Amino acid sequence: DVKVTQSSRYLVKRTGEKVFLECVQDMDHENMFWYRQDPGLGLRLIYFSYDVKMKEKGDIPEGYSVSREKKERFSLILESASTNQTSMYLCASTLALDGGAVDTQYFGPGTRLTVL
Amino acid sequence: DAKTTQPPSMDCAEGRAANLPCNHSTISGNEYVYWYRQIHSQGPQYIIHGLKNNETNEMASLIITEDRKSSTLILPHATLRDTAVYYCIVRIYGGSQGNLIFGKGTKLSVKP
Numbered sequence A: 001d002v003k004v005t006q007s008s009r010y011l012v013k014r015t016g017e018k019v020f021l022e023c024v025q026d027m028d029h030e031n032m033f034w035y036r037q038d039p040g041l042g043l044r045l046i047y048f049s050y051d052v053k054m055k056e057k058g059d060i061p062e063g064y065s066v067s068r069e070k071k072e073r074f075s076l077i078l079e080s081a082s083t084n085q086t087s088m089y090l091c092a093s094t095l096a097l098d099g100g101a102v103d104t105q106y107f108g109p110g111t112r113l114t115v116l
Numbered sequence B: 001d002a003k004t005t006q007p008p009s010m011d012c013a014e015g016r017a018a019n020l021p022c023n024h025s026t027i028s029g030n031e032y033v034y035w036y037r038q039i040h041s042q043g044p045q046y047i048i049h050g051l052k053n054n055e056t057n058e059m060a061s062l063i064i065t066e067d068r069k070s071s072t073l074i075l076p077h078a079t080l081r082d083t084a085v086y087y088c089i090v091r092i093y094g095g096s097q098g099n100l101i102f103g104k105g106t107k108l109s110v111k112p
Helices: none
Strands: A003-006 A010-013 A019-025 A031-038 A042-049 A064-070 A073-078 A088-092 A111-115 B009-012 B016-021 B029-039 B045-050 B061-064 B070-075 B084-092 B108-111
Touching: A003 A088, A010 A019, A019 A031, A019 A088, A019 A111, A031 A064, A031 A073, A042 A064, A042 A073, A073 A088, B009 B016, B016 B029, B016 B084, B016 B108, B029 B061, B045 B061, B045 B070, B070 B084
Parallel strands: A010 A111, B009 B108
Antiparallel strands: A003 A019, A019 A073, A031 A042, A031 A088, A064 A073, A088 A111, B016 B070, B029 B045, B029 B084, B061 B070, B084 B108
């Protein structure tokens, strides 16, 4: 089974703090994603990465950055946390899209971040 | 916006089959139907996907109508642990590096 793990299930931070959310997958997947999920808004893509050191902006990248130094690890960084970044953050991974691989996304358990 | 329509909620008795419908009348020829579910406070979980043929795996079966405008996810013997929100999604196979667009889904409650 694919395992996608996230560093914390629950996190409480203060406005202005720098926040690191870590995601690790153990299936050698090339593609990794960060979403946030908010009531009534569904999942929104923040950033994704299709290879080590490669990153692409999603729909709502403002206020976030990412880091992919190793294939199995994708970090989401909130440079200066704000209250409107209080949300559930979900990491996902998938195989590369070439070779006919199915691009089923496997999700981690999520991190519920509260910014006070 | 999601391109699918699902009932907001359904109940099912434990041990019985749960049949979850989904309308996707604007689906295009190269779009697949995917199903995910999300158990409370957990990340979404992939269930099954298909293009036009019916599909079955260890979790569920997917029945797609001949015109592909609707589909049904079948959980053959629902258990209490199947209580979750079920999302039907249409997307191009391999298209877009991300951006799964989840609609409101169907909240399935499996009752003893």
